[in-house]
Amino acid sequence: MTSLPVIDIDPFGTEVLTDPYPLEHALLDAGPLAYLSAHDIYAVARYDAVYAALRNWQGFQSGAGVGLSNFRTEKPWRQLSIVVEADPPHHDAPRRVLANLLGPRAQRRLRAEWMAKAHKMVGQVLDGTPGGTIEFDAVTAIAEKFPPRAVGDALGLPEEGRENLLPFSDFLLNAFGPRNELVAAGAPHAKFLTTWVMEHCQRDALTEDGLGGQIWAAADRGEITHEQAPGVVRSLFAAGFNTTVHALAAVMHALVTHPEQWARLRAEPSLARIAFDEAVRWASPVQTFFRTAVGDVPVGDHVVPDGAKVLMFLGAANRDPRRWADPEKFDLSRDPSGHVGFGFGLHQCVGQNLARLEAECLITALAERVETLELAAPGERRLNNTLRAWHSIPVRARLAN
Template identity: 65%
Template sequence: MTATVDTGTDLPTNNTDPFSHEVLEDPAPLHHELREAGPVVRLTAYGVYALARYEQVHAALVDWQGFQSAAGVGLSNFRFEEPWRPPSLLLEADPPRHDAPRRVLQKVLSPRSLRRLRDQWLADGDTLVEEVLARGTEFDAVPALAEAFPLRVFPDAVGLSPEGRENLLPLGDHNFNAFGPANDLVAKGAPRVAELMGWATARCQRDALSPGGFGAQIWSAADRGEITTQQAPLVTRSLLLAGVDTTVHGLSAVLYAFATNPDQWRRLRAQPGLARVAFDEAVRWESPVQTFFRTATSDIRVGEHVIPDGQKILMFLGAANRDPRRWTDPDVFDLGRDPSGHVGFGMGIHQCIGQHVARLEAEALLTALAKRVRTIELAAPTKRHHNNTLRAWASIPLRVGLA
């Protein structure tokens, strides 16, 4: 790499490892330090630049020409390193390579398509909540609800057979861990990578997908020449890998938010139409996707400093979503807030294409709970699940009072 690094004495630096277990457990102190240090900070642990304020994170997300995704949205720089798997045609591609796959998925996940799913998913939400409550009023919300619901409805919509769905969570967990450094979290998932990727690749082939699902529609787009037959399984795989873990942890976030903010739960029960607002506010508040990388395509000025061509930039979405320069009382979960504009789903051409699917899942689950559950509270200490990219939960023990 021949780029000259901006080493001006006034460039703020921070030597904290953002992927350490201490930070993954509680990123708020580091987020505050980075926001207060300036619009851009040099992270000496990895030799990358960091953006933590809302203004700069938002600007980088929408400027795909200057802050490219094609060199990888993780720490690895695809200009100089071979990726461990074929790069995502959505997350890790820029125009023009990015355009056709995204257009196909925009059609597949259109509002009309989701309207056709809504009644079934609302019914599925009712069924799952009844099943959980039939076992008792104390349960762990992560496996019982946040994991169970997406694993029930989303693979069905894609067209996956029931066998092997338990592979989706460990595969997604490793995929998001791999965006960070090669630390213990990556090493933990490495032994099963070949097995899990082989399973996913096989399940994304045309003959393995049920007719009419999202996956079959992607293959139909290949038949029409909108994408190639080589791209079809990769687009289907990208949809699967991006659409499960993020929704699981988004649902965990909103359930934790209500368990720790009983006044907001009462508000939702009084106004069930706030379910989608609640989910977006939880995504802002907790930011299930905490970080993503970009790479400078030229020397880019941010504030008084220049990020040189080819340098990696770590965007702290979670820090931006709690930036007091953008949000009033950012640490408060508030259904009276308009959370639109948060960067929890990204922004610009790489904005999460499945966000409306996640909102529909949240609406179905929260609506079902609001009908049957009067109160929600924590029944025992919670436990985090550490991931290099995701703000995740391992356990949220709940106690509920029935309506």
């Protein structure tokens, strides 16, 4: 048996968060399992190993925290997600309520509403002469604006205070990593943001007919407890905004930097969802997630010992050449289904189809109005311990006649 590869690069260092690809290539070359000495953790990066780990919820638990902290051995210092950081049977009822609320019926109901919102917002951004040129920021004007508007309305949130949603989830996702400077930068506002969110998880802060109100109605029917209801609402606040924002930013960046793919999309608008999933595969806005080994778990020729933290590199798996042909190419001819950008198995993102619907509405509205897209200036990254995110993507668009 060969010795377990040891890599001494900090996956949460500024250099890696800025450019994760050298570490990803090293992990893919190392084998199915590696040891990251900087944080005394194990890593899986190859597609098959990540896929297997995501499916194996019995061997790789979420209930000990999906961040670096190991809540089997230390007292939780933050509130755990009732959905993402729970295992069966505690996970089942909240997950079932969300799956029912966010299923095909809800998507059909929201489609026309969100399409109208997307056309209105895009029309406001592209307030220019047909055939003319206009510049805007794809992050601040598009990606950051649409989810709070679309999902915020669907949840039944008041408009006032929605600006707190993104910094709250940004801090939460930073907190999945070590307590580094990114966590420290968000700490002064964390108490205020958490208090605001928890207040708006309560029944009296939500409209009765919104998704939040329907979660409370599920508690009235006994599908979940009333004690669980705020946590289920909070799970939508935490996961339904920041990850979707940066997934939308990822597809915008992909299309802006690949003009031939934008031209193809305009010719075939039905490719909007393919474009979104290919961008999630290609850019992987959610880069990593932790699990904790339950018992000694074999991975390849090696074993993850009981209680060890395992970091799954979703971004690396989505660019593994063993799974994907030309993985570093953004290509609308590809079938991107099977990517792990939304996780997989029991804990896969319950709201992923709502994110796809948001993207479809936005991309369709843009494609109808914009003939060509290009970068107006280099984009600027926003560093996060979990996300591969954008702070700014300046875009120059030539409007269709």
